[in-house]
Every structure is written in structure tokens, then in C-alpha cells.
Amino acid sequence: MAHTIALAGNPNTGKSTLFNLLTGLKQHTGNWPGKTVLRAEGELKTEKHVYTVIDLPGTYSLYSNSADEEVARDYIIFEKPDITLVVVDATSLERNLNIALQVLEMTDRAILCVNLIDEARKKGIHIDKEPLSKQLGIPVILISAREKIGIIQLLKTIDQMTEGKIETQPFKIKYNQTVEKKIKQLEPQIKQIIGNALPARWVALRILDGDIKLLDSLKSYLQNPDFVAEKHQPAQGGCCHGA
Amino acid sequence: MTANKPIYHFQVGDRIEITSVELQDVMRRRLLDLGFVPGTVIEVVQKSPLGDPLAFKVFNTTIALRKEESSLIYGKKVYKEVV
Numbered sequence: 581m582a583h584t585i586a587l588a589g590n591p592n593t594g595k596s597t598l599f600n601l602l603t604g605l606k607q608h609t610g611n612w613p614g615k616t617v618l619r620a621e622g623e624l625k626t627e628k629h630v631y632t633v634i635d636l637p638g639t640y641s642l643y644s645n646s647a648d649e650e651v652a653r654d655y656i657i658f659e660k661p662d663i664t665l666v667v668v669d670a671t672s673l674e675r676n677l678n679i680a681l682q683v684l685e686m687t688d689r690a691i692l693c694v695n696l697i698d699e700a701r702k703k704g705i706h707i708d709k710e711p712l713s714k715q716l717g718i719p720v721i722l723i724s725a726r727e728k729i730g731i732i733q734l735l736k737t738i739d740q741m742t743e744g745k746i747e748t749q750p751f752k753i754k755y756n757q758t759v760e761k762k763i764k765q766l767e768p769q770i771k772q773i774i775g776n777a778l779p780a781r782w783v784a785l786r787i788l789d790g791d792i793k794l795l796d797s798l799k800s801y802l803q804n805p806d807f808v809a810e811k812h813q814p815a816q817g818g819c820c821h822g823a
Numbered sequence: 824m825t826a827n828k829p830i831y832h833f834q835v836g837d838r839i840e841i842t843s844v845e846l847q848d849v850m851r852r853r854l855l856d857l858g859f860v861p862g863t864v865i866e867v868v869q870k871s872p873l874g875d876p877l878a879f880k881v882f883n884t885t886i887a888l889r890k891e892e893s894s895l896i897y898g899k900k901v902y903k904e905v906v
Contacts, residue, residue, distance in 0.1 A: 640856035641853075645856075647855055672882045674858075675857070675881070678856060
């Protein structure tokens with residue numbers, strides 16, 4: 581079975597350009613935000629593996645603010661891609677890392693692709709790859725999808741992650757005491773209902789946030805027959821509780 | 824010492840450090856996502872003829888806000904570079 585790779589990130593960071601490069605497809609790219617409204621799929625073959633690549637709509641976050649954010653979020657949380665590539669713009673990393681942190685709350689199988697590195701270099705921006713990778717607890721690859729820089733390194737990292745050769749320790753945001761206390765109260769109850777199928781901490785946060793739309797998605801997910809089997813699977817190999 | 828006032832009241836060219844975001848719920852979330860976070864330095868780049876909406880530069884992106892929103896985000900004038 582093909583492994584799945586999802587591309588997530590802010591609008592206009594070059595996700596579709598990377599998608600086309602990886603899959604050889606010609607999904608419409610253009611320099612304006614909001615271009616990919618629905619997700620597109622393509623195939624990527626490396627020397628060792630076959631992947632299905634999914635180009636998610638670009639969003640500034642992954643909450644229930646809008647339809648495209650929900651598409652992106654539901655995919656990552658319910659469909660559980662084997663690897664999520666968080667594509668960020670090297671020239672405005674600070675805002676872009678917002679979504680990276682949100683992805684890390686949802687999955688620990690993520691790679692940060694710092695795209696547009698050629699632009700950044702032109703602007704005199706230097707990205708400290710190693711410290712960034714250490715702090716986030718996931719691999720960081722500097723790429724330029726347009727100039728085809730860093731792509732071989734990226735493919736290698738994807739293969740290694742698929743083979744379980746890369747251990748990640750995703751950075752989890754610590755909230756204030758009140759919130760953390762509530763999370764602790766909710767987590768066991770959530771685990772009772774959904775088992776290890778979804779990251780309990782993340783679900784707890786959404787509930788505390790009063791995210792009603794997520795609860796609706798959650799209900800239909802729980803009614804799905806596939807879910808029952810998944811709930812009782814031992815906690816391994818999944819996207820969020822993997823080894 | 825400059826006082827905090829709604830970012831709506833600044834002039835084109837002003838650099839503002841955001842001190843608080845008094846909006847609620849989805850709009851608050853959205854603006855935080857876009858980079859209107861306390862501590863961030865933004866710049867007023869353009870004003871429409873009638874003064875509403877206003878365009879701000881936030882982390883290298885220009886974002887226009889209506890008065891409804893920009894009058895609920897507070898900041899103070901600063902003299903440092905916008906990132």
C-alpha cells in the first residue's frame with residue numbers, strides 16, 4: 581500500500597509548486613493565496629517507496645475558522661497521513677511557524693520544509709536549521725521547490741521517516757496552569773471514548789476552545805465502522821502514538 | 824511614554840507594537856493567526872480615502888482591516904524596524 585504524505589502550510593508558501601515537483605503533475609500553481617481550495621492528490625515514487633501526496637489548502641491555522649481550514653485539519657486528524665510536510669515561507673518564518681506548532685499537536689510524524697530559501701538568501705535571511713530542528717523536535721529541510729534546491733535531501737528524509745529511522749520529539753506548547761489542569765481532567769475521559777485513535781491532548785484542547793464543529797466531525801468519525809477496529813489497535817505505528 | 828490606543832488611530836508610516844487584542848472568538852483567533860499578536864511590530868501602510876479600511880504590514884504581508892476590527896486592537900508607537 582502506498583504511504584501518504586500531506587502538504588500543509590500557510591497560503592502562498594509554494595505547497596503546490598512542491599506538490600507538482602514531487603508528483604510530476606501540473607496542478608495549477610499561481611502566486612496568490614487561496615488557490616488550492618480542495619485537496620489534490622498525486623503519486624510520488626522514490627527509489628524505495630511509493631507515496632500518495634495530498635496537497636491541502638493553504639491556511640493560517642487549523643481550527644474551524646473556515647471551510648478550507650476544516651478540510652486541512654480533518655485530513656490530518658482523521659485520515660492520518662503517514663507523513664505531514666509542513667511547508668513554510670523562509671522569508672516570514674515567525675508567522676508560518678504558527679501552523680507548524682498546530683500540526684505538531686496533531687501528529688508526531690512531521691517534517692518542516694522551509695521553502696523559498698533562495699528568496700530568503702537574496703534578502704539576507706539566514707535560517708539556523710539545526711537549532712530550529714532541535715527545538716521543534718522534527719527534521720527541518722531547507723528547500724526551494726522552484727529552483728529544485730534541497731529536494732534530494734527531502735526525499736531521503738521522507739524515506740527514512742517511513743522506515744521508522746527518524747525519531748521525532750515534537751515540541752508541545754505548554755498552556756497556563758488552568759488550561760493544563762483542565763486538559764489533565766479531560767484526557768482520561770477522551771481516551772476512554774476514542775482510545776488511541778486520535779491524540780487526546782489535542783481533542784481536549786479543542787473541547788476547551790468550544791470548537792463545536794470539531795465535535796460534529798468527531799461524532800461522525802466515531803460512528804464510522806472502521807473506527808471500532810482502530811480504537812482497539814495497540815498503540816503503535818499510528819500517526820500520533822507511534823514508536 | 825506613549826499611551827496605548829486602537830491601531831485604527833495611527834497614521835500611515837507609523838510603526839506600532841501591538842499591546843492587546845480585544846476581539847473575541849473566531850475573529851480574535853483569525854487575527855492572531857495572521858500575526859496580530861501582542862508584542863508584534865506592525866506598520867500602517869495605506870489608508871483608504873475615507874479612512875476605512877486600513878492596510879497594515881504584518882510579517883511582510885499587507886493585511887487590510889475594517890474599523891470594526893482595527894479599533895479593537897491596541898498598540899503603541901515604536902521606532903524600531905518592522906520585521
